[in-house]
Amino acid sequence: TIFYEDDADMSILNEKTIAIIGYGNQGRAQALNMQDSGVEDIIVGNRSDDSRKQAREDGFEDYDIAEAAERADIIFLLIPDEVAPGIYQEEIEPGLEAGNTVNFASGYNITYDFIEPTADLDTIMVAPRMIGDLVRELYEEGDGAPSMIAVNQDYSGNAQETALALSKAIGSTRSGVIEGTFEMETKIDLLTEQALIPLFFNAIAAKYEIEREAGIPGEVILLEQYLSQEMAHIFEVMGTDGFIGQLPLHSQTSQYGQMSRAEAYNREEMKSYMRERLREIETGSFAREWTNEQQAGYPMLNRLYKEFGDTEMIQKEQETIEKLGLGDE
Numbered sequence: 550t551i552f553y554e555d556d557a558d559m560s561i562l563n564e565k566t567i568a569i570i571g572y573g574n575q576g577r578a579q580a581l582n583m584q585d586s587g588v589e590d591i592i593v594g595n596r597s598d599d600s601r602k603q604a605r606e607d608g609f610e611d612y613d614i615a616e617a618a619e620r621a622d623i624i625f626l627l628i629p630d631e632v633a634p635g636i637y638q639e640e641i642e643p644g645l646e647a648g649n650t651v652n653f654a655s656g657y658n659i660t661y662d663f664i665e666p667t668a669d670l671d672t673i674m675v676a677p678r679m680i681g682d683l684v685r686e687l688y689e690e691g692d693g694a695p696s697m698i699a700v701n702q703d704y705s706g707n708a709q710e711t712a713l714a715l716s717k718a719i720g721s722t723r724s725g726v727i728e729g730t731f732e733m734e735t736k737i738d739l740l741t742e743q744a745l746i747p748l749f750f751n752a753i754a755a756k757y758e759i760e761r762e763a764g765i766p767g768e769v770i771l772l773e774q775y776l777s778q779e780m781a782h783i784f785e786v787m788g789t790d791g792f793i794g795q796l797p798l799h800s801q802t803s804q805y806g807q808m809s810r811a812e813a814y815n816r817e818e819m820k821s822y823m824r825e826r827l828r829e830i831e832t833g834s835f836a837r838e839w840t841n842e843q844q845a846g847y848p849m850l851n852r853l854y855k856e857f858g859d860t861e862m863i864q865k866e867q868e869t870i871e872k873l874g875l876g877d878e
């Protein structure tokens with residue numbers, strides 16, 4: 550099911566205090582959008598003074614996380630997934646009352662039972678499919694970021710109505726709200742990150758390597774690949790016109806080349822790689838690995854940053870960005 554403006558009624562939010570826990574990327578964008586949508590009682594709970602000051606300047610009352618959670622009827626959990634379980638248990642849960650709503654922006658912590666809400670709560674998800682800056686920017690343009698909503702616990706009997714009302718308040722029903730589940734959100738999110746992006750990265754790196762072998766300068770390859778932003782533009786048009794719809798932007802030589810070679814490509818190997826990633830996500834083995842990594846102080850993540858940074862392609866990329874002043878725009 551896809552929901553639009555007429556499917557949501559914000560009056561269910563009347564008389565409710567909404568606490569934004571974590572005034573970061575999503576927190577600030579969603580709070581400002583709801584404020585502009587006419588939601589009256591929004592407060593912010595944040596750890597640091599800097600973000601609290603920003604919240605105050607934006608017109609919200611600011612509190613420590615525990616106090617904001619205690620004051621609110623609806624709690625938006627908009628802190629990083631890695632820290633959310635600890636903060637939830639220590640600072641949020643003690644202040645919750647029966648009938649309160651906890652609104653997640655990702656499925657991760659519920660899917661893997663890292664957060665286990667008591668049964669007397671509504672637990673819902675409104676997960677924008679967009680980074681925070683764009684959640685705000687699109688809203689200001691009169692549009693909205695699409696979201697996936699889900700209901701995990703429906704203590705009040707109104708959990709879905711609340712999720713829809715919140716989606717409307719942040720602008721998502723303007724473009725469409727898809728109904729899913731916490732598990733579904735976790736799967737598509739992690740699979741994009743762990744199956745699609747690694748293949749995409751390796752495809753770019755492989756092309757770079759064979760073109761270097763053919764004597765083509767690194768900066769020429771990288772400009773063609775993504776530094777010119779031509780690729781970003783193609784993806785943008787794909788988002789509005791679809792894959793076939795964007796083909797006429799290219800020459801006929803290009804159209805023939807793209808489709809004939811895509812058809813001939815055997816994607817079975819790719820699929821079996823992706824199925825392995827899906828299995829790690831479904832069994833929770835990735836989540837366990839990532840928890841262990843956090844507890845160990847991120848040794849692998851630090852090594853990966855260093856190793857990726859040391860490759861010729863990435864060094865050439867940084868050089869080209871600097872030479873052409875691309876980052877200054």
Ligand code: NDP
Nearest residue numbers: 571572573574575596597600627628629632654655679680
């Ligand atoms: P951010 O990294 O922007 O969130 C930072 C916020 O969390 C800040 O308010 C920060 O406080 C607070 N925070 C960070 N660490 C701690 C801590 N140890 N204790 C208390 N507060 C802390 O997160 P996002 O907005 O990116 O993500 C929030 C949620 O939204 C996540 O569930 C994420 O999965 C989801 N989401 C994110 C999207 C994205 O594109 N980024 C898209 C859709 C969903 P301070 O200001 O004091 O540093």
